[in-house]
Amino acid sequence: MPPRIATTAPDECMVEAATEVLGGKWKLVILRHLQNGTRRFGELHRAIPGVTARMLTRQLRELEADGLVERKVYAEVPPKVEYSVSPIGASLKEITDRLEAWGHWYREQVRD
Amino acid sequence: MPPRIATTAPDECMVEAATEVLGGKWKLVILRHLQNGTRRFGELHRAIPGVTARMLTRQLRELEADGLVERKVYAEVPPKVEYSVSPIGASLKEITDRLEAWGHWYREQVRD
DNA sequence: CAGTATCCATGCCGATACTG
DNA sequence: CAGTATCGGCATGGATACTG
Numbered sequence: 001m002p003p004r005i006a007t008t009a010p011d012e013c014m015v016e017a018a019t020e021v022l023g024g025k026w027k028l029v030i031l032r033h034l035q036n037g038t039r040r041f042g043e044l045h046r047a048i049p050g051v052t053a054r055m056l057t058r059q060l061r062e063l064e065a066d067g068l069v070e071r072k073v074y075a076e077v078p079p080k081v082e083y084s085v086s087p088i089g090a091s092l093k094e095i096t097d098r099l100e101a102w103g104h105w106y107r108e109q110v111r112d
Numbered sequence: 113m114p115p116r117i118a119t120t121a122p123d124e125c126m127v128e129a130a131t132e133v134l135g136g137k138w139k140l141v142i143l144r145h146l147q148n149g150t151r152r153f154g155e156l157h158r159a160i161p162g163v164t165a166r167m168l169t170r171q172l173r174e175l176e177a178d179g180l181v182e183r184k185v186y187a188e189v190p191p192k193v194e195y196s197v198s199p200i201g202a203s204l205k206e207i208t209d210r211l212e213a214w215g216h217w218y219r220e221q222v223r224d
Numbered sequence: 225c226a227g228t229a230t231c232c233a234t235g236c237c238g239a240t241a242c243t244g
Numbered sequence: 245c246a247g248t249a250t251c252g253g254c255a256t257g258g259a260t261a262c263t264g
Contacts, residue, residue, distance in 0.1 A: 032127050
């Protein structure tokens with residue numbers, strides 16, 4: 001027999017799965033930039049004002065560990081590292097686009 | 113004359129506007145519950161395992177201050193307080209639904 | 225260029241006890 | 245029932261200096 005009240009408490013906690021992976025301060029911003037194409041470390045650094053190299057590195061490594069971002073190192077001097085969205089990261093494009101649009105709209109609403 | 117390279121650095125930082133407001137550990141989870149209808153404090157507390165009363169209060173107050181949630185106090189004993197999404201909060205339903213679905217899908221992908 | 229290493233401040237958040 | 249008060253740990257994240 002099926003569980004009695006299973007449907008009254010669905011696994012809405014799956015948003016938690018999302019926030020665990022996207023929760024970092026710069027992660028959605030990074031993803032948003034990478035949705036537009038592969039970027040080098042320095043490009044990202046310049047494109048995101050306010051982030052430090054330390055934080056950019058950390059967040060990128062976490063995104064990589066979570067399978068959202070791919071990191072490609074070229075054996076050159078000077079060093080060259082390219083970041084891009086993985087297939088999983090690319091699947092977030094609709095959501096980041098909507099968040100972007102919503103953020104824009106929200107700002108309009110709250111400017112009294 | 114138009115700015116030279118304006119379009120190369122569009123205001124993609126608008127996702128930051130969204131994360132500032134949605135960034136709390138429980139905010140999206142709370143919103144997700146309130147999208148399904150008005151809830152009392154205790155109902156939310158029981159519906160979200162792991163959250164403490166302190167954190168639930170704080171996150172609800174921040175959501176209220178940011179205009180996403182409305183709080184209605186009934187002058188009764190015992191006290192009764194109802195929370196619901198504001199029109200602005202309701203505008204996030206599509207996004208929270210998608211995040212929920214994505215979180216579910218993501219979990220499937222990463223279970224090795 | 226693409227990072228690390230080190231130090232350090234903030235504050236997020238939990239646990240516990242208490243209240244109108 | 246719906247909170248608040250207080251304490252405190254620990255992760256998050258910034259500044260600065262340094263490196264292969």
